[in-house]
Amino acid sequence: MTRAQFITVALAFLVGSGLASALWMARRGHRDRLWMLIAVALGPVLAVIAPERVT
Known part of the structure; x- marks a missing residue:
């Protein structure tokens, strides 16, 4: 895996998990x-913070 591919995968994970957490918070x-x-x-990090904000 090249460096550019690694950075792309890491950013996709970061944004994807953040958007999933945001959708969960919206619900x-x-x-x-x-x-x-x-x-x-x-x-x-928001996935750790979000449950505290919901309760």
Whole structure:
């Protein structure tokens, strides 16, 4: 795997997991567009933060 492919896969994982977390938050009632921006920026970290915000 080349360096460019690795970076592409890592960024795809980061953005994909962030968007999945944002959609999960939207289904729980947090529909602010700021969540989408935060989700893309933080990615997998949001998956740890999100359950605390929902309860």
